[in-house]
Amino acid sequence: MLLRPLAAVLAAIFLPFPVQAAEVQVAVASNFLAPMQRIAAAFERDTGHRARLASGATGKFYAQIRSGAPFEVLLAADETTPARLEAEGRAVAGTRFTYAIGQLVLWSPRAEYVDAEGAILRRGGFAHLAVASPRTAPYGAAAAQVLAALGLADALAPRLVSGENIGQTYQFVASGNAELGFVALSQVMADDKLTGGSAWQVPADLYAPLRQDAVMLERGADNPAAAALLDYLRGDAARALIRGYGYRF
Template sequence: MPRVRKSGVVLAVVGLGLGLAGVGATSTAHADEVLVAVAANFNAPLARIAEGFEARTGHKLKAAAASTGKLYAQIGAGAPFELLLSADDETPARLEAEGRAVPGSRFTYAIGELALWSAQPGLVDAQGAVLGSDRYRHLAIANPKTAPYGRAALETVRALGLEAAVAPKLVTAESIAQAHQFVASGNAELGFVAWSQLSVPGQTPGGSWWRVPPKLHQEIRQDAVLLKPGQGRPAATALLAYLKSEPAQAVIRAWGYRLPDTAAVGAKPAGKP
């Protein structure tokens, strides 16, 4: 399992082959550690946030990243995560209703944006009209059954009336991270990715892209929730509080997310008046 170390932070990326055994080794985490299940789109921002969190609190953060649906399944199967940073607001609410999350701990930490991206300069136009053209053979999206960004991608295609046209070209990725990889590697000429994957601080996005108007899909509200294994754990409680702090929110904004108080007014789910 690949790991990235940054100032004491260990980010364990949950891939296709990782089962519960992959996260079980961290179940004996000390009181000054918090084990976080994080949606794949927020993995990189969390690494930066973790640096400030560790410096301020002295706690350590360990994270496992995957699609929200896969993380939900692992939590249901007994994975010892203490905190979930979801890519939607439905999964944390469901976990709370099922008694797997602490009531009243849920809040929106970020609002995500969708982008159509190609590694090829000039392929994607400013209106996304390339979707209805014959200039590409493969369109990568995250699995809409498990990844909220994949669901938003399908909603966008339907809102544009292009579902039948793009259906033969769809390449389904396990997560939004893998969808980005498919496009970056050239295995797919186009892909729907998280805007945050293209707006990395200090880097200029390569290729060409279209920021999808929020009105074309349901708002991607990303909620955090304290899971039952984290109840009463100082590091888990401290991380929830830190996510609401200005240093953490500055990182979130820098990565291209919106915050609830800066959300676009009047944005509506696709297809609704």
């Protein structure tokens, strides 16, 4: 009769959860904030570790990390920034990987306003087109590439409203300060469905692939929660959530 309680005690001792939960400070590209909030909740539930999230433009994060910001993991909107940090010794070699490939959309909160081919860009009838800053936001650079490829960069330049990051760009459009804008598909999609409005999913051959890399930063090298989070992002549960927001792998 004593064997069963003893077995239960031993099983509890060796459950695959961290002996002591830890926190990890994560810099998250603005386009990935919504899926990462859901991933962070699942990560805490499944591992006991907690991810503290700060969102912003990848270019701004790069400057902050170089200035000593206490981030331990970077989830960038590009692949070049994590690689640069690794080359500079500010990220842990061998921890960098692509966690998602983003997609660009032209979006308006108004139903049937943006047509499925993006012809509204040539047709006009709008005063403002929101884009993220090409200098600090990879999605902004992608939008600039699209306008150049379509031969519309000069014609639409007077109508552009520039956001510091893709999150601010989305707010310009959602608030009505711009009738439409180039945003991340993940900002207007959840669980494989457009959350509202109308959109043109920009063909991938009009802009360079938005490969988004994750990397452990130097400050996270000895934090078990940082390593656990990067492992979790590679797992099936996280990848299913990421895919539901329109990202590819």
